[in-house]
Amino acid sequence: MKNTYIQLVVFFLFLSANSIGQVCTYSLSGIVSDIHNDAPISAIEIYIKELNKKVETDSLGRFQFSSLCPGKFTVVCSNRDGYKPIVKMFDVQDNVVYNFKIEVHLKELAEVKISTLSKPKDKLSTLHASLLFGDELEKNRGTTLGDIVKSIPGVSTLNTGNSVSKPVIHGMHSNRVLILNNGIRQEGQQWGSEHAPEIDPFIADKISVVKGANSIMYGSDAIAGVILIDTKTLPDSVKIGGEVNVVGNSNGRGGTVASFLEGKFKQVPAFSWRIQGTLKQNGTIAAPDYLLINTGLKEYNFSYELGWKKKNYGTELFYSQFNTTLGIFGASHIGNLSDLQRAFESKVPLESTSFTYAIYRPYQHVEHELFKAKYYVNTGKIGKLTFVYARQYNWRYEFDKHRPLNDALAAKNNPDLEFHLTTHTLDLNWSHVRKNGFKGTIGAQGMQQANTYRGRMLVPSFENGSIGIFAVENWLYKRWEIEAGLRYDVKQLSVYQSEKTMNNSSLLVKTSHPFEQASASIGANYTVDTTWKYMLNLGTAWRAPSVNELYSNGLHHGAAAVEYGNSALKVEQAYVATFTGLYTPNEDLHIEVSPYYNYIQGFIYRQPTPTPVLTIRGAFPGFNYTQTDAILRGVDVYTSYHFTHWLEWKVKGSMLRAWNQGANNWLILMPADRIETEFGFHWDHNQRLKHIYIGPSIQYVAKQHRVPEGSDFVDPPSAYWLTSLHIATHFRMGRNHAEIGLQITNLLNTRYRDYMDRFRYFTDAMGRNISLRLKYRF
């Protein structure tokens, strides 16, 4: 138990609110959090020596002493397992807010679960945030963002094979889930079910998922929830440090190398910096019985971040680039419905292959660029003004399976589908610190977006603009925390379509769709005692129909379906109730139960056309975008229990019922019920290996039989069990920290198909994968 030290960093020193003329009314409050990732730490004892007063931090890491008289106090922030406490002197002449940052024992890092409760910045307090950091984030390093977040109950993925994985929250995905990359709304071609988020998971130091209507701060369309991807905070102290991650995967014989270097120089203490980069490649992926043709992937990403921080103001620049080329499983690109039928009936995929790293048609090439500039200034002692500008550029190329027959065309090797999307966003927020129990934020956001296409027309070129204003206020009163927010948005989508004129020339016709509406949120947290806590949020959110829902008109080659947009679609209006109950009677038991209820008016979905669509390639199923009233309700559960200090048991589960009111039937393409359990074995006593964790787990995914009859080509696949094993250890190499992790997914090489994977029509899912990762921090 040597080697551990507690470090203290001052963020807001004596941010105070005044209350003049009275004695013994001052308060001393703050948050205790992890120095590395700002995760709040509960059950830390805070002690005022002179008064012999003790409090414990709550599940949000908060503590508060009230009715203090002016004077000098010695405050002791204890730590677990006999670690050195932090002692701090305060001269209380006013209300004092002080945040303790503590170095958590390595065991803490290793044990990290989906954090009990944590608080990403700028999030509604009355919505529960699930946080991934530490080992829980590390163990899936090298996989996609979707695969990382699906370890949270209520989150699953919509897959197009292994490399295209989209997060699904409470049965909703694409435009209904917002992803905030470093505080910026990710704007790619997210409407497409085979368009994965264009983000390198290695930039994330912490990923938070906030389920429920999050419209107030992030945009009216956050119906299902938000995923917040946060980079590490820039270094506070003078140093040069970094990290190297190496991940190797057996399946696909691939690997990832990711690294960052960061620092701060003595000569310019206000300036801090980080550069980061990731290289990733894998070859042909294997199902248990066969190889999946053309499933290779190549990716290179990099980013840099610069900070200039003074006492009362600061500025940050962030730039990142994401570049990927990914093969699309060849046997999934089919000519028509009879090819699809042939593919279902075949026991093995219709095309076989040998292992290769090469990527052939069909494939996608996607690049995404983000530039962000942030400036903040403290407005006196009462608040902070933040100004953020960002530009994103997204570039998507899709290549069909076959080159054109015409040699001249084939020689050009043009993508068959090409999108260019540029987005500018501007955010202005002012937040005031808590005073008399109140804190809050007001803000405005603007967005301007333009998209063009080349090649095959799937959606027309468009411009998209929006302006939103919001205010949110939070009131802390005794055991209550009450929060209310309001937002108003004005949006306009303009599409440009070429139409033939009388003299057979073409004319560009602009059609505009204006939308405007308010959204609201009200919620309350009630902390009964250290054992019970409840959180309830009632929120509205609305989403303007997206360009594909309004205008898509064409054949999806991969999906073997013809989609017809409907330009008369109206706004989708959601009313969402989200509740979380937390039961933590002692250090060993943690139970959280989160039921939710979404009522969505005008829920936009694809309804099959009465007759198939006839083309020169044969018949295809047709789909019209249409609206209905839908109810999506369910419950997510997370529990963990320590039998002893070395044995932990975790259970996660989620259940969803999605009902189409209009058709009086189930909604199609909703994740099946699932439950997962993991036993965690901890060893701590070894002197050299600081901590060893061994965690076998089993997941059961039920068959989704709640589907509308006859609306799919084949029945949903059977239920399946998946086993996996996670082993990790942390140790010191010289003066530095290192980690080794071994993650085996689909341990028993089970043959299975998932309902939410579009490749289930053609192939079994990926077989066993052994992934070994090394991390070295210096």
Add this chain to the structure above:
Amino acid sequence: MKRRMFKPFMLALGALSLVVVSCKKDEVKPAEPTPPNESELITTMELHFTDSLRGNTFKVVFNDPDGDGGKAATQFDTIHLLKNSTYKVEVTLLDKSKTPADTISNEVLEEANDHLFFYSSNPTSLVNVKIEDKDSNGKNLGLKSTWKTSKDSNKGKVKVKLMHQPGVKDGTSATGDTDVEVDFQVNVN
């Protein structure tokens, strides 16, 4: 000490200046016309019939000028044949979205080893189709065929299917992907 700190600082700055300049250009202007679509469409299938006995010719057309999806086909002819007769049939595939129209069937002929036209009659007694042309490997191609009609009047459908079978052509329709598949209504009188 000062020198030791300065060197990495300069290195970092150098690396950063490299990444800063790598911003991508964007030329996104939705209000300007989209460049013409250079990808290939098969919009039209023509079957050219020659009555072997009487020598008269006619053509039957499936035409979907905007390709798959979009608007429905503008022309989809029924095939009218005389009973107990033999016809020579030639297939032409066109891309009419280009000006002038591109004759895709010529490209199919060039890549004969990777393609197969496949004909199936329902009921089978309606028309008996025999493929008359071969690729350089001696396997059927099917751009040219002979159709022999039933002895009695009958109605049904004939499926004309072009399979793309790069490297997997084995003379059956069970491999590769479908490039074209049209079910023509056939009336034999």
